[in-house]
Amino acid sequence: MKVIPFQILICPQCSSKLLTLESTFLTCDFCNKRYPVKNGKPVFKEMTSLEIPDELDILKHHLKKYSKLYNFLINILSPVYSSFSPKKIIRKYLTGTNSVALNLGSGNSNLSEGVLNVDIFAYDNVNIVCDIGNIPFKDNSVDFVINIAVLEHVPNPEKVISEIFRILKPDGIVCSYFPFIVPFHASPYDFSRRTHEGMKILFKDFKTVELIPGCGPTSGLLWVFQEWLALIFSFGIKKLHVFLSLFFMILTFPLKYIDVVLIKHPMAKNISSGFLFIGRK
Numbered sequence: 060m061k062v063i064p065f066q067i068l069i070c071p072q073c074s075s076k077l078l079t080l081e082s083t084f085l086t087c088d089f090c091n092k093r094y095p096v097k098n099g100k101p102v103f104k105e106m107t108s109l110e111i112p113d114e115l116d117i118l119k120h121h122l123k124k125y126s127k128l129y130n131f132l133i134n135i136l137s138p139v140y141s142s143f144s145p146k147k148i149i150r151k152y153l154t155g156t157n158s159v160a161l162n163l164g165s166g167n168s169n170l171s172e173g174v175l176n177v178d179i180f181a182y183d184n185v186n187i188v189c190d191i192g193n194i195p196f197k198d199n200s201v202d203f204v205i206n207i208a209v210l211e212h213v214p215n216p217e218k219v220i221s222e223i224f225r226i227l228k229p230d231g232i233v234c235s236y237f238p239f240i241v242p243f244h245a246s247p248y249d250f251s252r253r254t255h256e257g258m259k260i261l262f263k264d265f266k267t268v269e270l271i272p273g274c275g276p277t278s279g280l281l282w283v284f285q286e287w288l289a290l291i292f293s294f295g296i297k298k299l300h301v302f303l304s305l306f307f308m309i310l311t312f313p314l315k316y317i318d319v320v321l322i323k324h325p326m327a328k329n330i331s332s333g334f335l336f337i338g339r340k
Contacts, residue, residue: 164209240279265338273335275318
């Protein structure tokens with residue numbers, strides 16, 4: 060069982076460092092705000108399935124409860140070929156046994172026993188439930204932050220990045236994947252995309268360790284093509300569109316493996332599905 064570092068948590072409402080842990084609540088000694096502690100995990104802000112507006116995302120939300128099955132389906136059937144392994148990145152940069160590491164927007168995944176999972180949905184594998192635009196950690200208290208395909212789902216990614224910069228210790232590492240060429244995909248919302256140059260601006264306060272296409276140009280093309288086919292053959296029927304999106308995904312996903320080669324092309328960044336940034340504070 061992962062140990063929650065209550066001693067470095069703060070109140071997201073008033074930023075007070077004075078929190079008192081009771082049996083089922085975490086109470087701010089300054090503003091008296093009380094946060095429930097459910098099954099050992101503090102809940103600062105939570106969304107539920109009742110707040111999800113998108114039909115396909117409701118299906119994804121329920122599948123995420125079965126994390127191994129969900130991750131298997133995503134890795135195999137998804138139109139996106141990834142050139143990087145989050146687990147390998149964690150092993151490379153997370154070296155200290157007492158390091159504090161966060162997976163922001165983790166969903167129900169569990170990349171490493173040394174990484175705390177943070178999400179606004181209280182999945183089984185989530186350790187801290189909160190809004191990642193207002194991270195309840197002290198300044199300079201975290202060694203490593205990873206977030207994969209999360210920033211497009213928040214209304215203000217710049218705010219999230221500033222929060223990551225705030226909580227990271229000097230020399231701390233951030234690893235972030237942000238989509239570029241992908242269709243709309245609610246989780247539960249979808250707001251933005253970033254180009255290669257846009258990633259530089261977003262992470263301007265960090266020292267760049269690496270900025271590469273994380274998922275290649277075929278992935279970008281394939282996902283858009285699947286959506287286009289679903290649009291053509293659904294004749295304006297929304298539920299049929301959802302079914303056909305899944306059908307064409309299953310039918311055409313092997314094409315993504317063209318990116319094993321194509322992602323290495325020097326101009327792949329022009330239409331890559333997304334970019335991986337690794338930086339140091």
